[in-house]
Amino acid sequence: MHKTINKSERYKRQIVLPEIGEAGQARINAASVLVIGAGGLGCPVLLYLAAAGVGHIGIVDFDSVDETNLQRQILFNINDIGANKAQAAAAHLHVLNPDITIEAFSVALDNSNVEELFNRFDLVIDGTDNFATKFLINDAAVKTSTPFIYGSILGFDGQVSVFGVPDEPCYRCLFPESPKGHIPNCAEAGVIGAVAGMIGTVQAMEAIKMIAPHDSFQPLAGRLLTVDMHSMQTRVLTLSKNPDCPVCSKNKEDIILEHTSPMCSIIPEISVDQVQHKNDARLIDVRERDEWDVGHIDGADHIALSWLMAGNVPDIDKDQGIILYCQKGMRSLQAAQYLAGLGFSNLRNMTGGYEQWLGLGDV
């Protein structure tokens, strides 16, 4: 039993916003959103969307809650340990908002179920931490014309974008093939809960903007938000559609959905120490202009990630040795994956980035 709550009371604080109003609230109540993964990103997304009154929420997660999850997966508590995440999340959200429909899918998303699931929802939220599933989500989103809110975190860096919107770039426009670099997941790389919380919250906000559009809203379709939570430096990079994209340039019926096992083959890393003694490779700094201006490695070339991802491919021989660096190593890995997808074959990522380089003098 729950107390009967007057719906207009529950949503009063958002209905009063001129950008939302009664019409926006009606859209939110009528919307259906599928959240893939009830983890560090999925938990804040689910809490905010259920609280806002999204009328139908689906949760896909085959995993069960363990003690190491509690530090960031804020829907769960010690009583949930061992329970399936999708079911435990659904139970908690039902207490928060009994007026909405919540469906738990205790399955792993794969090519046998993805299309059917996506066809049942207006919007998908990517709360996953592996590339294989992100690719599957992207490909199914394009095939079924279901936009998805992408989110990812690594250390103190986070990113959000909206992909799968017709005529806008998709995730594969950025990364045509499964990445050849090893991207550590949270278990390997470590994560602070608030970093996941911040990115998940941005994803929830993007979802609301997509569900209840307003002239003043600019969803992140065609743009990539990056946040470095060391400094709270945020950037919004403009993305361009790749006319040769292996997914969104095709007819929808020709898109084949595949779920490859997580790829961990390597874009080789190279240490700062090795870079100092390596003279035959081109060293490229992919940070933005203001960062480059503050300081950079002597002899490096500057090709900002934002410039690269806007479709400006450097005029460099594809088998030329290239070492990429950024501030800490994440953006340069992204640049390396992008270039690898374009056929560059001799790429290395400088571990720890410019900060590691600067730290050399101290050791």
Ligand SMILES: [Zn+2]
């Ligand atoms: Zn594409």
